Amino acid sequence: MTATTSSRPISLTRFLIEEQRDKQHINADLRLLIEVVARACKRIAISVGRGALGGVLGSAGTENVQGEVQKKLDVLSNEILLEANEWGGHLAALASEEMDDPHPIPHRYPKGEYLLVFDPLDGSSNIDVNISVGTIFSVLKCPTGVKEPDEKAFLQPGTQQVAAGYAVYGSSTMLVLTLGDGVHAFTLDREQGSFALTQRNLHIPEDTREFAINMSNLRHWEAPMRRYIEELLAGKNGPRGADFNMRWVASMVADVHRIVCRGGIFVYPLDTKIKEKGGKLRLLYEANPMAFIVEQAGGMATDGHGRILEIMPKSLHQRVPVFLGSKNEIERVTRYHREAAG
Numbered sequence: 001m002t003a004t005t006s007s008r009p010i011s012l013t014r015f016l017i018e019e020q021r022d023k024q025h026i027n028a029d030l031r032l033l034i035e036v037v038a039r040a041c042k043r044i045a046i047s048v049g050r051g052a053l054g055g056v057l058g059s060a061g062t063e064n065v066q067g068e069v070q071k072k073l074d075v076l077s078n079e080i081l082l083e084a085n086e087w088g089g090h091l092a093a094l095a096s097e098e099m100d101d102p103h104p105i106p107h108r109y110p111k112g113e114y115l116l117v118f119d120p121l122d123g124s125s126n127i128d129v130n131i132s133v134g135t136i137f138s139v140l141k142c143p144t145g146v147k148e149p150d151e152k153a154f155l156q157p158g159t160q161q162v163a164a165g166y167a168v169y170g171s172s173t174m175l176v177l178t179l180g181d182g183v184h185a186f187t188l189d190r191e192q193g194s195f196a197l198t199q200r201n202l203h204i205p206e207d208t209r210e211f212a213i214n215m216s217n218l219r220h221w222e223a224p225m226r227r228y229i230e231e232l233l234a235g236k237n238g239p240r241g242a243d244f245n246m247r248w249v250a251s252m253v254a255d256v257h258r259i260v261c262r263g264g265i266f267v268y269p270l271d272t273k274i275k276e277k278g279g280k281l282r283l284l285y286e287a288n289p290m291a292f293i294v295e296q297a298g299g300m301a302t303d304g305h306g307r308i309l310e311i312m313p314k315s316l317h318q319r320v321p322v323f324l325g326s327k328n329e330i331e332r333v334t335r336y337h338r339e340a341a342g
């Protein structure tokens with residue numbers, strides 16, 4: 001009698017079919033949306049993986065709405081995601097860090113019920129030096145009755161997300177996804193050309209000894225931020241009674257992926273340099289999707305005062321402070337900020 005059970009991991013497609021058929025967590029359009037985004041991320045992974053041989057490193061010579069110089073791969077990744085998602089009939093509109101305004105679905109294609117908002121290539125300043133970068137995406141429902149979604153249709157709190165995920169283009173290419181029922185990781189099988197489920201229900205430990213922050217901004221931080229970090233740096237002889245370690249990739253996807261895998265905290269607080277902008281990271285396509293994933297993995301995500309997912313967006317490219325990761329540390333640093341605010 002030979003064993004018939006396969007030890008091979010299941011594919012993303014089979015995972016999504018089971019989420020739709022067996023758990024009714026998603027419908028056919030959302031399943032198609034996730035598969036289309038995953039396929040686009042495979043194409044981006046190929047371009048990123050070619051490095052200097054692909055002729056797509058360096059600057060595109062243009063700036064995005066943020067006033068940031070666009071890398072050629074920023075523009076290419078954005079185009080790949082637009083082309084992949086325009087024709088499927090699952091979306092009502094798209095929005096991106098790289099585009100000033102939402103991108104309408106061309107009239108020659110049918111519209112669907114979902115809105116997709118994304119950062120096509122986060123951390124792109126690291127591309128030219130071969131450090132991991134990633135794609136971050138968030139899925140919302142288009143408000144009922146809105147036939148031509150404009151910016152206003154996207155201005156929904158993060159609690160309204162129906163799915164979120166990121167692809168991290170590192171030593172392996174991984175897709176980390178939540179549909180609102182846990183966080184699951186898929187690894188790109190380059191021979192098969194498909195994502196295989198490699199971890200179900202990732203969990204962020206409530207405690208950690210690892211923090212991620214850009215320490216060069218210390219002199220610009222508000223008092224509660226300095227208090228929290230100085231306590232960590234004081235180590236086992238300080239008020240925390242333990243030594244802490246620091247990591248900072250300067251690629252949010254890479255830093256958050258490490259936290260989702262083994263715990264830690266990621267902090268990009270307000271500082272005097274960016275205070276008038278509201279923060280560094282963008283709410284709709286960086287903070288919200290990552291906050292959804294982190295909360296679904298048992299972690300916590302605040303802006304220093306309240307849940308990121310409850311922030312009511314005022315504009316498409318709004319920025320917010322971000323504190324996310326291991327629950328007990330985020331509770332502590334958020335308490336320090338609340339106490340300082342009185």
Ligand code: P6P
Nearest residue numbers: 122123124125214250251252253
């Ligand atoms: P800094 C990349 O540009 C990014 O948006 C995030 O991916 C990253 O966490 C952050 O900015 C890095 O900022 O100030 O350290 O360069």
